[in-house]
Amino acid sequence: MDRATAPPAGFGPEPAVVERTVGATGGELVLRRSGDHFEIISNGVFLMDTRDGASEREMVRACLAALPDGGRGAPGARVLIAGLGVGFSVREALDDPRVERVRVVELEPAVVEWHRGPLGDAAGGVLADPRCAVVCADFGAWLAAAAEEAEDAGPWVDVVCLDTDNGPDWTVVEGNGRLYEPAALERLRRLLRPGGAVAFWSAMRAPDFAGLLEREFGAVETIEVPARAGEPDVVYLARTGPAPAA
Numbered sequence: 201m202d203r204a205t206a207p208p209a210g211f212g213p214e215p216a217v218v219e220r221t222v223g224a225t226g227g228e229l230v231l232r233r234s235g236d237h238f239e240i241i242s243n244g245v246f247l248m249d250t251r252d253g254a255s256e257r258e259m260v261r262a263c264l265a266a267l268p269d270g271g272r273g274a275p276g277a278r279v280l281i282a283g284l285g286v287g288f289s290v291r292e293a294l295d296d297p298r299v300e301r302v303r304v305v306e307l308e309p310a311v312v313e314w315h316r317g318p319l320g321d322a323a324g325g326v327l328a329d330p331r332c333a334v335v336c337a338d339f340g341a342w343l344a345a346a347a348e349e350a351e352d353a354g355p356w357v358d359v360v361c362l363d364t365d366n367g368p369d370w371t372v373v374e375g376n377g378r379l380y381e382p383a384a385l386e387r388l389r390r391l392l393r394p395g396g397a398v399a400f401w402s403a404m405r406a407p408d409f410a411g412l413l414e415r416e417f418g419a420v421e422t423i424e425v426p427a428r429a430g431e432p433d434v435v436y437l438a439r440t441g442p443a444p445a446a
Contacts, residue, residue: 253288255425255433287323347387367402368409
């Protein structure tokens with residue numbers, strides 16, 4: 201969520217603290233308001249805000265467009281999003297008429313609660329949509345359990361979007377590095393239906409990770425979205441094999 205770069209000093213009114221709490225990993229988590237916008241700060245590090253969200257929305261759009269026939273012939277798409285944040289990626293998925301269900305895995309219970317309160321309007325009240333289900337969990341642990349279940353029940357999701365960090369080379373939580381390793385990529389593959397798509401958000405280019413993703417999935421598309429300042433945000437998009445012919 202534009203997490204790499206905080207607004208420059210003197211940009212808009214001085215932020216006011218809306219709520220300060222202890223996060224799931226023990227650090228400080230702060231919700232601030234600056235004018236009409238909200239910001240989330242973790243241990244003094246600017247994570248995300250509600251000023252833009254262009255790259256998060258593009259991540260979801262690109263995944264849905266990557267489905268067979270651009271998704272046009274596949275209504276009822278199921279979307280999995282790792283990281284609720286300020287809700288832009290979830291909002292984009294819910295706004296697409298092809299999407300039947302959105303499951304969100306968010307580490308921080310406080311972020312979920314903020315969406316029931318001050319953050320609710322920023323993304324159009326995503327939690328009120330009956331198609332949206334939120335699980336509070338560490339995505340790495342949740343993914344390991346979900347991949348095991350998929351061994352018996354089969355793949356169940358068409359699109360997976362990971363937006364938990366500033367990117368593979370700049371994780372918000374130290375343990376999140378495992379989300380960008382071969383074991384996690386293999387687990388993600390197990391969840392995806394044939395013809396499905398997976399995307400990773402990054403605040404910077406991560407060519408080593410792109411190479412790893414290519415080895416697991418095949419061709420990788422690199423999508424660059426201009427940021428408010430500095431280098432563009434990057435979305436790495438990969439697909440599973442094509443769905444079998446009817």
